[in-house]
Amino acid sequence: MSESIVIAEMNDGKVSATTAELVSAALAYGSTPTLVIPCTTPSVADGEGYEGVTQVIACVASVFSSFDAAGWAEALDELTSEGSIFVSASPHSRDLAARLAARKGIPVVQDVIRIENGKFTSPVYSGKANQTVSVTGDAAISIRSNIFQGASPATMTCNVVDKSGQVSVAIKEMLNRANERLDVSEANIIISGGRGMGNPSNFSHLEEIADVLGAAVGASRAAVDTWDEIPHSMQVGQTGKTVNPNLYIAVGISGAIQHLAGMRSSKYIVAINKDAEAPIFQHADYGIVATWEEALPELSTHLQAMLG
């Protein structure tokens, strides 16, 4: 069995649930993973551990207070010198995978959705096809979230490696993101709006439903490009974020191929569109042919009654 390094996915300084899926992926590759937790204080790693993991290392450095690909790669360089590296396919971690791969001179395989017989499968051409590759030697691999069943937690002791003061990048200032809502890349349920929402203030109707469901609010590129109030961080699609939630609700979104590229692998897709011929319906598990003005209040009332 080869050794591997799983770099924990961090969310606001805490280990994200996606990390358990990364451990499963490393085990599916037939490797024995070491879990590395990038943190500013070792207590973050308390209680972290999974079945199949050989050791847990808290890698401590101030650069981990915020994401900086160059600084993270520098801090993690030594710990990732041996074995394949598994990270999440979030935008940050894809960046990190590429940086670490470049430092080590190894291949990078991004956005993996299947590992079988030592081969990696990932979507290509906006999700229209899958490619399967095998690598010789070590690789840096990013894993799409919500695909692999998470490894079971286990009690483990944690070793601390302190990289403070050894990294040339220092974070001088950290600005909170403008939108304090749950990010689409972290959500199990997403409700997204497109140009069909008419104007940005109508996104408040999506937020209302998102609050009941515990969902994130996303957007199509047309919405992001048309309205300054809808930030690019909400954009789902080829030039936005790739998401893989259990439930994706597309409201007033036509279903262009570039939008589908970012969400077509969602477990359940619900589309609300006034045009019965809209392409999104070809990919939806459930479709409502109606204006959002008609459909959303109904949906909201029923959800409030069930969950509110």
Ligand SMILES: Cc1cc2nc3c(=O)[nH]c(=O)nc-3n(C[C@H](O)[C@H](O)[C@H](O)COP(=O)(O)OP(=O)(O)OC[C@H]3O[C@@H](n4cnc5c(N)ncnc54)[C@H](O)[C@@H]3O)c2cc1C
């Ligand atoms: C290189 C490239 C990259 C791109 N990357 C992305 C990307 O990352 N993400 C992305 O989303 N797009 C991307 N696009 C743009 C993409 O091609 C589409 O233009 C875009 O997705 C359309 O957004 P939309 O569906 O919101 O708008 P539209 O195509 O204008 O569709 C609006 C929909 O709303 C419906 N509608 C209107 N009024 C109502 C109402 N009252 N109630 C219900 N439904 C209503 C209409 O029937 C229509 O289907 C990219 C394009 C290119 C060329």
